[in-house]
Amino acid sequence: MATRNGDYMIQNGRLVPFAEARIHCLSPAVTSAVNVFEGIRAYWNDEQEQLHVFRLDEHLARLDYSAKVMRIGAHPWDRDALREMVCDLLRANAARESVHMRIHLYVDEDGFMTATEPAGMFISCVFRPRTRQSMEGCTAQVSSWTRLSDNSGPPRVKSSANYFNGRLAALQARQDGYDNAILLTASGHVCEGPGACIFLIRDGRPVTPDRSQHILESITRDTLIRLAAEMGLPTEERAIGRTELYAAEEAFFCGTGNEVTPIVAIDGLPVGSGGVGPITAALQDRYFALASGRDPAHPDWRTPVYV
Ligand SMILES: Cc1ncc(COP(=O)(O)O)c(C=O)c1O
Structure with a gap:
């Protein structure tokens, strides 16, 4: 099955056909990227005939935080309204x-870089099946960006x-024949991918950059740290040197998308055996379940759409 857009989106609180969603070309959202967002996923369960939105409340909390820091002005779409609209759009x-x-x-209409209003919003829905890379693994390049x-x-x-920033790294990696990029911090430590956090397995234990390493505080990262702990594998959160990438037994990207x-390989060097490692596979299985x-554990992480 290929990726395809849903027939409808929500814009400024109203359901609109996909082709009719619009932003003004002089809006600060376009001219200065005054635009914060969340990528979220909903997972279909055939047996239950149910669609579950994963960790919706945590995404909505992070959206609030991003809007606060970027000073997007007052708007009527609070968390309860957004939660409802997400489910309405899926239905x-x-x-x-x-x-x-x-x-x-985002900030819409015409305005300068410092405009804080009027706020606009949209919610989109794209049917996106699992990728080959999530099953077979990907190659990565340590970026020069x-x-x-x-x-x-x-x-x-x-x-x-x-x-x-991620775009530059991802395009460079693709041009150089890799699937994805790994960005380092200004001090040379491992940071994250263009749109995902990174974990290594070293000495049988997960290791990931700590939250002072200029990462996005990823909801998937948090999920996996908790799942790994439940599997008896406490995660080390710390600064990671570049050459640890080449010493790792396993490595994986994680993120909602x-x-x-x-x-399976970094800078042309195989990670571990060069295949999908057992801890990565076990965490991936548990994540999807x-x-x-x-898997009925952590019911507070799932918002059912059809009730
Ligand atoms: C730069 C970056 N890092 C990490 C992540 C992972 O974050 P999350 O797990 O909250 O989706 C994302 C988005 O998915 C991202 O864009």
């Missing part, structure tokens, strides 16, 4: 398969403005 698109959604808050830092374009804020994507509700 309007008759979603009965797994879906990737975006919720954006440096990750943005907390004091310039704070990666902790999920702002569209930040994505030029990337889910758990094994990394929980997200889709096949």
Whole structure:
């Protein structure tokens, strides 16, 4: 099954046909990327005939934080309204398969870089099946581009403005024959991918950059740290040197979009055996089981759409 857009989106609180969603070309959202967002996923469960939105409340909390830091002005779309609209949109698109959604808050109409209003919003819905890379793994290149830092374009804020940095790294990697990129911080430590956090397995234990390493505070990262702990594998959160990438037994990207994507080679060197490692596979299995509700643990992480 190929990726395809849902027939409807929500814009400024109203259901609109996909082709009719619009932003003014002089809006600060376009001219200065005054635009924060969340990528979220909903997972279809065939047996239950149910669609579960994964960790919706945590995404909505992070959206609030990003809007606060970017000073997007007052708007009527609080968390309860957004939660309801996400489910309404999935029902309007008759979603009965797994879906990737975006919720954006931005400054619309014409205005300068410093404009804080009027706020606009949209929610989109794209049917997106699992990728080959999430099953077979991907290759990655340590980028020559440096990750943005907390004091310039704070990666902790999920702002569209930040994505030029990941774009440069991802395009360079693709041009050089790799599937994806790994960005280092200005001090040379491992940071994250263009749109995903990174974990290594070293000495049988998960290791991931700590939250002071200019990462996005990823909800998937948090999920996997908790799942690994439940599997008896406490995660080390710390600064990671570049050459640890080549010493790792396993490595994977994680994020709402990337889910758990094994990394099988870095800079042309195989990671471990060069295949999907056993800890990565076990974490990926548990992640999908929980997200889709096949595993009933952590019910507070799933918002059912059809009730
Ligand atoms: C730069 C970046 N890092 C990490 C992530 C993972 O964050 P999350 O797990 O909250 O989706 C994302 C988005 O998915 C991202 O864009």
